[in-house]
Amino acid sequence: MNVTPDLDHRFREAALREGLIDVRYDIVESPVGDLFVAATDRGLARISYRLEGMEETLARTFGSRVLRSPLDEVRRELDEYFAGERKVFDLPLDLRVAPFPAGVLAELAHVPYGQTETYGALAAKAGRPRAARAVGTVMNRNPIPIVLPCHRIVGANGSLTGYAGGLDVKLQLLQLEGAMLA
Amino acid sequence: MQAEIPPFERFYVEHRDEVLGYLRRLLGQRAEDAWQETFLRALRAYDRLQHARNLRSWVFTIATNVAMDELRVKPQPPVDEAPVSEIRRDAFRELEHLTGDLPPTERAAVVLRYGYDLPYAQIADALGSSEDAARAAASSGVRRLRRTHERHA
Numbered sequence: 001m002n003v004t005p006d007l008d009h010r011f012r013e014a015a016l017r018e019g020l021i022d023v024r025y026d027i028v029e030s031p032v033g034d035l036f037v038a039a040t041d042r043g044l045a046r047i048s049y050r051l052e053g054m055e056e057t058l059a060r061t062f063g064s065r066v067l068r069s070p071l072d073e074v075r076r077e078l079d080e081y082f083a084g085e086r087k088v089f090d091l092p093l094d095l096r097v098a099p100f101p102a103g104v105l106a107e108l109a110h111v112p113y114g115q116t117e118t119y120g121a122l123a124a125k126a127g128r129p130r131a132a133r134a135v136g137t138v139m140n141r142n143p144i145p146i147v148l149p150c151h152r153i154v155g156a157n158g159s160l161t162g163y164a165g166g167l168d169v170k171l172q173l174l175q176l177e178g179a180m181l182a
Numbered sequence: 183m184q185a186e187i188p189p190f191e192r193f194y195v196e197h198r199d200e201v202l203g204y205l206r207r208l209l210g211q212r213a214e215d216a217w218q219e220t221f222l223r224a225l226r227a228y229d230r231l232q233h234a235r236n237l238r239s240w241v242f243t244i245a246t247n248v249a250m251d252e253l254r255v256k257p258q259p260p261v262d263e264a265p266v267s268e269i270r271r272d273a274f275r276e277l278e279h280l281t282g283d284l285p286p287t288e289r290a291a292v293v294l295r296y297g298y299d300l301p302y303a304q305i306a307d308a309l310g311s312s313e314d315a316a317r318a319a320a321s322s323g324v325r326r327l328r329r330t331h332e333r334h335a
Contacts, residue, residue, distance in 0.1 A: 007217070055192060068191050
């Protein structure tokens with residue numbers, strides 16, 4: 001006895017309407033592959049290039065009431081970004097990180113579209129000029145890549161260094177934005 | 183190590199179909215509303231779960247409660263004629279179409295036992311009764327089914 005798509009849809013709608021969900025998620029197709037995106041009532045909480053096991057990760061951070069449900073606003077802004085029509089994201093964010101990463105990510109959010117910044121310069125902006133390596137770790141664990149543009153952070157010599165989605169994806173995003181690369 | 187409580191989505195996807203099947207057996211065409219109510223109740227209680235043991239019997243308990251409420255308000259629902267795919271016992275297959283005539287508790291006990299192979303301890307949980315009472319309800323239900331079957335035969 002299989003639940004019909006219509007019945008399934010009605011249940012998910014009712015669950016959201018009643019405010020019973022800690023965090024909901026969706027899979028958004030993009031030119032850099034499928035993206036796992038998640039949001040709480042407060043805003044966009046996660047973007048991941050990895051899809052497997054993400055429900056468990058969400059449950060540990062936000063609560064066990066995890067439900068798949070369309071995230072139309074997130075999908076629309078990402079689509080616009082990948083179409084080259086959006087340079088700044090307007091989505092509210094739900095960042096649950098420690099103070100140091102929060103400060104670094106706040107500075108990261110201000111690195112403009114199409115421009116790059118070095119780890120050291122970002123560390124200096126966050127008030128910790130010698131913490132380039134720690135900033136690298138924060139970039140590595142960025143919960144909301146693309147929207148928080150860690151792809152715009154590069155090594156002191158202009159090398160791309162690393163990226164959660166792979167260096168080819170980092171390059172693809174920078175090329176989409178028309179960044180001048182060393 | 184204690185099993186982690188799964189994200190609700192996993193729990194829901196794992197159990198949604200069999201719970202609908204169960205409620206169809208108990209409620210016929212009225213099963214869909216009861217099915218939604220079952221998972222909403224589960225969701226309301228989900229963040230208070232202490233452990234991940236027996237989540238299957240937990241959701242059957244909720245479904246049974248929802249179905250009982252429904253049956254007490256509107257007894258004698260129509261019996262669903264939809265094909266049943268998960269029957270494990272021949273005897274039950276022969277008798278199942280008659281379960282609509284059983285009192286609600288006997289009906290739930292019979293369906294959980296013979297339709298879903300739930301152990302009596304878990305059926306007792308679902309019915310909010312002792313294991314002996316669950317066993318008695320199931321066997322009384324089966325006797326009643328046999329009598330009805332013989333009358334019809």
